[in-house]
Amino acid sequence: xxxxxxxxxxxxxxxxxxGCGGGGSNNDAGQGVTLTGFNxxxxxxxxxxxxxxxxxxxxxxxxxxxxxxxxxxxxxxSCFEAQNxxxxxxxxxxxxxxxxxxxxxxxxxxxxxxxxxxxxxxxQGNTSLPGGGIVTVGGNQxxxxxxxxxxxxxxxxxxxxxxxxxxxxNVVPSAVSEWISANRGLLPPPPFQMIASVQLSAVTSAxxxxxxxxxxxxxxxxxxxxx
Numbered sequence: 001x002x003x004x005x006x007x008x009x010x011x012x013x014x015x016x017x018x019g020c021g022g023g024g025s026n027n028d029a030g031q032g033v034t035l036t037g038f039n040x041x042x043x044x045x046x047x048x049x050x051x052x053x054x055x056x057x058x059x060x061x062x063x064x065x066x067x068x069x070x071x072x073x074x075x076x077x078s079c080f081e082a083q084n085x086x087x088x089x090x091x092x093x094x095x096x097x098x099x100x101x102x103x104x105x106x107x108x109x110x111x112x113x114x115x116x117x118x119x120x121x122x123x124q125g126n127t128s129l130p131g132g133g134i135v136t137v138g139g140n141q142x143x144x145x146x147x148x149x150x151x152x153x154x155x156x157x158x159x160x161x162x163x164x165x166x167x168x169x170n171v172v173p174s175a176v177s178e179w180i181s182a183n184r185g186l187l188p189p190p191p192f193q194m195i196a197s198v199q200l201s202a203v204t205s206a207x208x209x210x211x212x213x214x215x216x217x218x219x220x221x222x223x224x225x226x227x
Contacts, residue, residue, distance in 0.1 A: 030213025054218035075177025084120035
């Protein structure tokens, strides 16, 4: 093979790699849109100030009354906090991709994709809201900080126009909760720790699909509540 042919093949190879990585899913490990952490949800409303690294879930899952989204029983409800660093584009988060790991288990709970709705305004000129520009959304009943103004064009379940949002989601949906309850023999005896690795997926105002960085949330799976 001649030197010229080698250069042509190398150029085509580099171009093919660039094409594979440029489909809108490249978020540079969350630099454009960042999953910054998780927040508590007292009374089903996300708290912008109360951070959490772990939550509690009975091994049989939660009751319908404990689920502020009203979508049936869930294992665990929590809140995520996301930040849009894009200067010129707004972002709509619409789902969470979740993997689970239990140390010492014979089989792992199934990975899942669950709804996670939040609207993040472009970073430029939207950082003056109280609390650093955070708007909270708890289930289908938004809790908006004083000073922010809901916009009628936002997607359902979102409020305000801040680049940083905390919103509720089912970190352990009913299907995963049911798997855990039905496969207790494959899992350590409660209480045990289950790590939920969460990554958000979103669409920018330019129509690109992007994913955030991935963060872990510890779920302490306890004995069933005994009354």
